[in-house]
Amino acid sequence: MKIFIAKDYNEMSRKAANIIAAQVIVKPDCVLGLATGSTPIGAYEELVKRYQAGDLDFSEVTSVNLDEYKGLPKENDQSYDYFMREHLFQHINMKASYLPDGMKEDAEEECRRYEELIQSLGGVDLQLLGLGHNGHIGFNEPAEIFEKETHCVDLQPSTIEANKRFFASADEVPKKAYTMGIQTIMRAKKILVVVSGADKADIVRDAFFGPVTPHVPASILQMHSDVTLIGDEAAMAKIPR
Numbered sequence: 675m676k677i678f679i680a681k682d683y684n685e686m687s688r689k690a691a692n693i694i695a696a697q698v699i700v701k702p703d704c705v706l707g708l709a710t711g712s713t714p715i716g717a718y719e720e721l722v723k724r725y726q727a728g729d730l731d732f733s734e735v736t737s738v739n740l741d742e743y744k745g746l747p748k749e750n751d752q753s754y755d756y757f758m759r760e761h762l763f764q765h766i767n768m769k770a771s772y773l774p775d776g777m778k779e780d781a782e783e784e785c786r787r788y789e790e791l792i793q794s795l796g797g798v799d800l801q802l803l804g805l806g807h808n809g810h811i812g813f814n815e816p817a818e819i820f821e822k823e824t825h826c827v828d829l830q831p832s833t834i835e836a837n838k839r840f841f842a843s844a845d846e847v848p849k850k851a852y853t854m855g856i857q858t859i860m861r862a863k864k865i866l867v868v869v870s871g872a873d874k875a876d877i878v879r880d881a882f883f884g885p886v887t888p889h890v891p892a893s894i895l896q897m898h899s900d901v902t903l904i905g906d907e908a909a910m911a912k913i914p915r
């Protein structure tokens with residue numbers, strides 16, 4: 675695992691954007707796996723700036739997102755589809771972008787469709803990940819086993835609590851979500867994890883330096899051969915030096 679400790683959120687974002695930009699430059703028709711959450715927003719802003727400056731071209735790039743709430747239409751400003759359009763897609767010339775469809779009633783069929791779509795694109799070249807406070811990646815919540823493929827999850831109370839700041843109340847946070855599975859994520863050729871803030875310091879230590887266990891889903895990333903972890907000093911404060 676490659677580890678970069680950035681001095682602050684801005685430096686973390688620029689470094690993450692450098693890696694994503696490098697991927698797009700060396701393989702212009704790559705498949706990017708993208709993430710939501712507050713952590714990657716700065717990296718997306720950087721990519722938009724570079725596109726606007728004429729330094730990056732996404733015209734052959736396809737993206738697949740990690741997850742989407744079940745039951746939220748794309749027009750809802752809390753859907754991940756909306757988030758991605760607002761922070762990235764509407765500002766750049768991406769060839770095509772996909773997310774799970776939160777409005778599909780038949781969860782099994784939607785999971786199968788999304789998994790097949792990712793495989794049909796030839797898999798993910800570079801997967802960007804944030805890290806949940808409980809160690810979740812995408813919406814793979816702590817569990818007794820690692821769920822392999824795209825599936826529909828019941829969100830944990832702690833995740834609903836963490837995400838309620840974006841909704842009028844905790845009652846309005848969807849209780850289920852579609853997410854790429856652990857195997858789907860682990861099949862990506864390269865993985866880039868971004869973490870920021872002191873509130874992530876414990877989980878960064880546990881996930882990347884503790885035992886590999888489905889109780890900390892991100893810990894499986896220790897088994898991937900090409901992971902880059904970029905964190906600001908606050909998030910990296912508890913890693914062994």
Ligand code: GLP
Nearest residue numbers: 710711712713804805806812813
């Ligand atoms: C959300 C997303 C994850 C994200 C995580 C951390 O629940 N499903 O993909 O990585 O929370 O979010 P943040 O970056 O805001 O801390």
